[in-house]
Amino acid sequence: MAELLEEQRESWGTRGGFILAAVGSAVGLGNLWGFPYKLYSYGGGAFLIPYIIALFLVGIPLMVLEFSLGHYTQRAAPEAFKQAHRRFEMVGWWGIIMGFVVITYYTVLLAYCFSFLWYSIVGIFNGGQLPWAGEGIEGVANAKNFFFEEYLGYQEGPALGSIQWKIVWPLILTWAAMYFCIFRGVKLVGRIVWLTVPLPWLMLLILAVRGLTLEGSMQGLAYYLDPVWSELAKPITWRFAFGQVFFSLSLAWGVMITYASFLHRKSDINNNAAIVSLADFSTSFIAGLAVFATLGGMAFVTQQAGNPVAVEEVAEKGPSLAFVAFPYALAQLPYSAWFSFIFFFALVTLGIDSAFSITEAILASIVDKTGWRRGIVLPAISIAGLAFGLIFVTKGGLNWLWTIDGFANGTWGIAFLGLLECLVLGWLWRIGTLRRHANSRSDWELGRWWDYLIRLVIPIVLGSLFFWQLFDDISAESGFLRTPQGRWILPNCVGLGVVAMVPVLAVILSLIKGRRDAQAPQHEEENLEGPRLSARAKPWTGSDRPSAGQIRGRFGGLIMFVLALIPAAGLLVVFLRTSIPQVAENAVENPLFWLLLAGGIILALLSNYVLDRHNTSSSQASWFARWAGILATMDVGAFVAVILIGLTRTVRIGRTEAPIRHELGGVSYIILAVVFLIIVGGLGWCFYRALSTANKDTGIQHPDEVGD
Secondary structure, three states: OHHHHOOOOOOOOOHHHHHHHHHHHHOOHHHHHHHHHHHHHOOHHHHHHHHHHHHHHHHHHHHHHHHHHHHHHOOOHHHHHHHHOHHHHHHHHHHHHHHHHHHHHHHHHHHHHHHHHHHHHHHHHOOOOOOOOOOHHHHHHHHHHHHHHHHOOOOOOOOOOOEOHHHHHHHHHHHHHHHHHHOOOHHHHHHHHHHHOHHHHHHHHHHHHHHHOOOOHHHHHHHHHOOOHHHHHOHHHHHHHHHHHHHHOOOOOOHHHHHHHOOOOOOOOHHHHHHHHHHHHHHHHHHHHHHHHHHHHHHHHHHHOOOOOOHHHHOOOOHHHHHHHHHHHHHOOOOHHHHHHHHHHHHHHHHHHHHHHHHHHHHHHHHHHHOOOHHHHHHHHHHHHHHHHHHHHEOOHHHHHHHHHHHHOOHHHHHHHHHHHHHHHHHOOOHHHHHHHHHOOOOOOOOOHHHHHHHHHHHHHHHHHHHHHHHHHHOOOOOOOEOOOOOEOHHHHHHHHHHHHHHHHHHHHHHOOOHHHHHOOOOHHHOOOOOOOOOOOOOOOHHHOOOHHHHHHHHHHHHHHHHHHHHHHHHHHHHHHOOHHHHHHHHHHOHHHHHHHHHHHHHHHHHHHHHHHHOOOOOOOOHHHHHHHHHHHHHHHHHHHHHHHHHHHHOOOOOOOOOOOOOOOHHHHHHHHHHHHHHHHHHHHHHHHHHHHHHHOOOOOOOOOOOO
């Protein structure tokens, strides 16, 4: 660990600055339209049950994992994984490159926000008249035409068309704002987030209070919160709940690893992770209240005017909710330009924190690798990001934006990265090292159960999501890459190509020799207590000859690895002989299917037992046993995905409509109370633990080298 501390690394000024920066990274534009729309579409208040389970089962444990790795190594993601072993560096670069792909189009969405913020300011000085204003059906049409026709000049199809210069200028402004937020380092970021993170909370609170005081707001809240319990029986609901938690917290991009690398050596890890995760959840939920209360008030106004627009007609996902439905709803309010200004200012401040956090992760990774000055690297990143962003400000750019986002920010991208992260750190490295490091400096401690979550539970969950998406996409009836007529679907082909190129570039970057490689080449034996992954084993002579116990361990691991191949081979053979939908529909009635699934579960548990028993400072588990565990875990994930596909095909997908009332029912009020209890109680307990630990003032600096 001494090699890591040879140079002084910049650190956050305060714990609060770090927490706010991490919250700002997690909370983004998706919190305002992604979470409310999915909650509304997949069971209303019932959706909160799988979402909260996912938050505590996947979200917080993975946040602790990334904080621990960044803080332990004091490096950005690529160098952090390299400290575990030099061959792991490409895992860090994978997330960083994917983050660069995301930032090229995320800034375009921010440019939309800046544009609508400007229209709102102009409206304030024009007597409060917004350019998309209108009532009833006509108002909805005005809002759609303004965004798609007048602003975007939108054209369907894969052709890009001409550049819309009215979007280029706010895009340049976005990159300039990001540059000035981070060009002086994380200490400046730590000061900026004291303004940019609380402000959107204040804005959302204003919008929520205003929305709740509107006549008819309860109609919107009924759509939002009234539970449709039948949705819980549909696997698709659980899929979106787990996916939303994972995507919302900015995990796997390397952002949280990078931010944690700038923490002071005595800084808390576990409690900070819980605070950031709960703050993200509370922001999403409050945003949903603001959105649907306002939409309910809008529906009431149009009903009174004799030209009604129902809530569901404008509660659309993505840009339609943020740049069509909500602007229309705001136009129905008194002082509409002022409320529009508040809304889009909240969007700008929400999005800018997420945007510059990804940019900071890219910047820190390049600086750690090359030693180049920030003043050179940051302008280069900004110019490159702006140049690639021009693709998405063309007339057909929106089509490509959501196609690329579907891959990068979906199961093919970020979920697979999270899966890879858990497999590498859980099975190929000693995860207990990170747990002990986190516990040695946290307000509360993790138990061994956290190791099993990272090694077994989360990989099975994410593996199921990944294989489910994979099986859906490659099935003949999906039309993923080719239409039924045999024509290639160009956007999907390009999106898949972009995702496929990312690991190739990650490998290339990991092979480039960095400044630390040139100064003092690292040997496997010096890697943070991790197991030795020697690429070239020495001859078995003298004292280097393995003991009889080691030979037996390798032989046993080899047997487990071969056995783990059987379920994978069996599933592959079945898929080659018949279609995936047929396999999914007949799986439950096939005894062999359940036998193979049981075999995968037993082998995963056995491999986990071997690692727990032999992964000590004096011995190491066989690498065959490690890879057997990875393969068995993926086997289980694939089999679970098949079961879920079968259930999905037998249960009707879609929202089961419940009678919509103009006021909330008793169950909805209970849901509200429980959610606020979780948020207030959870955050209150975290702050209580932080204050209790601070009052002890032990001043103990725990050693970084934690033995087994």
